[in-house]
Amino acid sequence: MKKIIDQNGRLFGKISVIDVLFLLVVAAVCAAFYVKFNVLDVTRKTVDTVPVTYKITIYGVRDYTVKSLAVGDLIYDKDYSGEQPVGKITDISVQAAVRAVEKTDGTIVSGPVEGCYDVTLTLSAQAIRSSGRTLVNRTYEVNVNSERVFNTKYATFSATITGVSS
Numbered sequence: 001m002k003k004i005i006d007q008n009g010r011l012f013g014k015i016s017v018i019d020v021l022f023l024l025v026v027a028a029v030c031a032a033f034y035v036k037f038n039v040l041d042v043t044r045k046t047v048d049t050v051p052v053t054y055k056i057t058i059y060g061v062r063d064y065t066v067k068s069l070a071v072g073d074l075i076y077d078k079d080y081s082g083e084q085p086v087g088k089i090t091d092i093s094v095q096a097a098v099r100a101v102e103k104t105d106g107t108i109v110s111g112p113v114e115g116c117y118d119v120t121l122t123l124s125a126q127a128i129r130s131s132g133r134t135l136v137n138r139t140y141e142v143n144v145n146s147e148r149v150f151n152t153k154y155a156t157f158s159a160t161i162t163g164v165s166s
């Protein structure tokens with residue numbers, strides 16, 4: 001009776017064990033390529049974006065900041081790692097700044113802040129809307145009431161996102 005592996009390491013005296021292992025690895029690689037390109041569904045790489053409009057409000061800034069903002073300027077988030085803008089200014093609304101002030105008798109009243117303004121910017125951007133989330137540039141989430149540091153070409157300011165709409 002013949003041995004399965006002879007003294008030279010060949011199966012049934014004809015083929016080497018290393019050759020068999022090599023053929024098994026080649027067959028596994030071929031099977032993996034077949035499954036990848038013929039069996040699995042292709043993942044969709046494009047995502048439909050929709051135009052979104054959101055408002056940010058800058059509280060208590062001086063007139064030189066107001067003068068540095070213009071319709072058409074691109075807005076960036078200072079902490080956002082992407083180099084893409086997070087919106088384009090489509091409208092600017094300026095009001096005199098008003099703050100709550102406590103009087104000496106303990107009552108709180110609203111009073112004007114001299115030389116300061118509250119500025120509301122309306123921004124437009126392309127975004128993905130999914131599960132109640134709005135993502136500008138696929139990664140920058142726009143949340144109402146979040147305070148962020150924004151910048152344009154001429155100004156840097158802290159602002160609060162006050163509204164998001166389609």
